[in-house]
Amino acid sequence: MSDFITTLTTEFKRQANPEIAEAQKAYMRGQFEYFGLKTPTRRAIQKPFLVKAHLPKKEELNAMVKTLWTKPQRDYHYFAQELVFKYVKQFKKEDIALLENMISYNSWWDTVDYIAVKLMGSYFKQFPEQRTIYCNKWLQTDSIWLQRAALLFQLKYKTEMDTQLLSTSINTLLGTNEFYINKAIGWVLREYSRTNPEWVIAFVDKTKLSNLSKKEALRLLK
Numbered sequence: 001m002s003d004f005i006t007t008l009t010t011e012f013k014r015q016a017n018p019e020i021a022e023a024q025k026a027y028m029r030g031q032f033e034y035f036g037l038k039t040p041t042r043r044a045i046q047k048p049f050l051v052k053a054h055l056p057k058k059e060e061l062n063a064m065v066k067t068l069w070t071k072p073q074r075d076y077h078y079f080a081q082e083l084v085f086k087y088v089k090q091f092k093k094e095d096i097a098l099l100e101n102m103i104s105y106n107s108w109w110d111t112v113d114y115i116a117v118k119l120m121g122s123y124f125k126q127f128p129e130q131r132t133i134y135c136n137k138w139l140q141t142d143s144i145w146l147q148r149a150a151l152l153f154q155l156k157y158k159t160e161m162d163t164q165l166l167s168t169s170i171n172t173l174l175g176t177n178e179f180y181i182n183k184a185i186g187w188v189l190r191e192y193s194r195t196n197p198e199w200v201i202a203f204v205d206k207t208k209l210s211n212l213s214k215k216e217a218l219r220l221l222k
Contacts (some may be wrong), residue, residue: 001064002047004056011045012037012075024074031108032074044081050086058090062098069105076160077106081114088122096123100146101183107145109180116149117156124153131165139172144180147173151184158195166192167203186211186216193220 011186012035021036037045048054056064063086081102102115124131138146150169154161170185186209193200204217211214 001060002203003057004064005067007081008046008049008076012042012073015041028074028108028110029165030075032077032106033072035073035075037075042075046082049079050083052086055083055086058087061087065102069102074106074110076135081111081119086102088119091123091126093127093130096120096127096134099123100134103141103145103149104173107143109148112145112148113152116152120149120153123158125157130175131162135165135169138200139169144178148180148184151188153182155188155191158192160203161195163196163199170203170207171211176210179212182210182212183216185213186219189213190219191219193217197221 015037017036019036020038021034023164024034025032065080065084067075068083071077084098099115099119102119103112111180135150138150151166151173154166166188170189173181173185176182177196189200189204191196199219201221204214207215
């Protein structure tokens with residue numbers, strides 16, 4: 001594991017750009033350090049590390065991701081979540097703990113949205129009995145990022161949307177002034193309006209959404 005991360009670090013440093021790094025750090029309000037790799041460059045560097053033949057064993061994934069997640073440069077976090085995506089078909093029930101950990105630390109919208117939609121979305125399709133348990137848990141926390149994940153994991157579910165769970169999640173969070181929650185409510189409703197516009201219209205009509213959530217929810221329907 002250490003050799004894998006050391007080699008990745010060498011490649012990140014080799015193509016680092018301090019000017020880009022400063023701009024990236026400023027964009028993220030100074031919360032994270034960066035090597036200064038634009039997304040296409042980072043993904044080109046990552047590509048050989050994500051080839052199936054070079055992937056770590058699934059048993060090593062948890063420890064490797066947690067190690068990457070504690071590093072200050074955001075580039076490691078992006079790599080870690082894309083690494084986990086390579087294992088979505090191998091998820092086990094207990095892997096929700098890793099995904100929850102990734103949402104809970106070094107949290108910001110750029111990683112939370114990827115984890116919620118691409119990783120948790122896949123996980124909860126495989127283990128639907130876990131949905132209500134964890135959504136209820138997250139909705140009762142004071143973490144806006146776990147709450148956002150509870151809303152967004154169904155973003156791409158289309159006809160598989162659990163509308164009862166979505167309705168419960170939104171209603172639990174009504175009245176908040178938190179931008180990232182109200183935006184997520186509108187976003188998931190807007191996306192679902194592509195599949196079931198009648199349900200979304202009816203839900204918006206009977207629910208006291210924030211102006212932001214309502215505007216976003218109906219954006220495609222006007």
